[in-house]
Amino acid sequence: MAAPPTPTVPSVRADRVGWRLRRAAATRPLGTVSAVLGSYELRPIGTVRSGLRDAGDAPPQGDEGGPEAWLDLDARVADGLDGVAVGDALVLLTWLHLADRDTLRVHPRGDEAKPLTGVFATRSPHRPNPVGLHPVVVLAREAHRLRVAPLEAVDGTPILDLKPVLTSDLWDRDGGEGGHAAR
DSSP states (O other): OOOOOOOOHHHHHHHHHHHHHHHHHHHSOTTOOOEEETTEEEOOOEEEEOSOOSGGGSOSSGGGTOOOEEEEEOGGGGGGGTTOOTTOEEEEEEEOTTSOTTOOEEOGGGOTTSOOEEGGGSOOSOSSSOEEEEEEEEEEEETTEEEEESOOOOTTOEEEEEEEOOTTSHHHHTTTOOTTTTO
């Protein structure tokens, strides 16, 4: 007769990871944004400071009238700005904290004349993991703050990361006329 199955290491580990994550979440200060997937955690490195106070006032994309804004980075990541200069083109990654994470289909650009489309085929902020991608240019730098434009993110939006735009980035390869450029 076969012995009863024993728990596998992954199930025990998953339970331990789940316990650690629940404990960590309970000890985080209110207002801290973090996203947990398994044992991965996203921690904001700063906050957008903008004149845009309401998502309804923000243009759909930065290049459609997005204003200048300040990126206030935490002092703990200030050394990461070494090499970033005025005039640099960056991709800003944000957590779109006001988004509806249960939305899976939208009318592209809010136009109800267009058929419902899956969020992964659109640039809608409403999606299961609302990560914002914002191409910006550095206008000024003060210690661990960057003045950038154009930016459609509202005041208080958590900053996840900054990356330099490389000439080999996909949107440069076809002159900005990517397959989903109109969405």
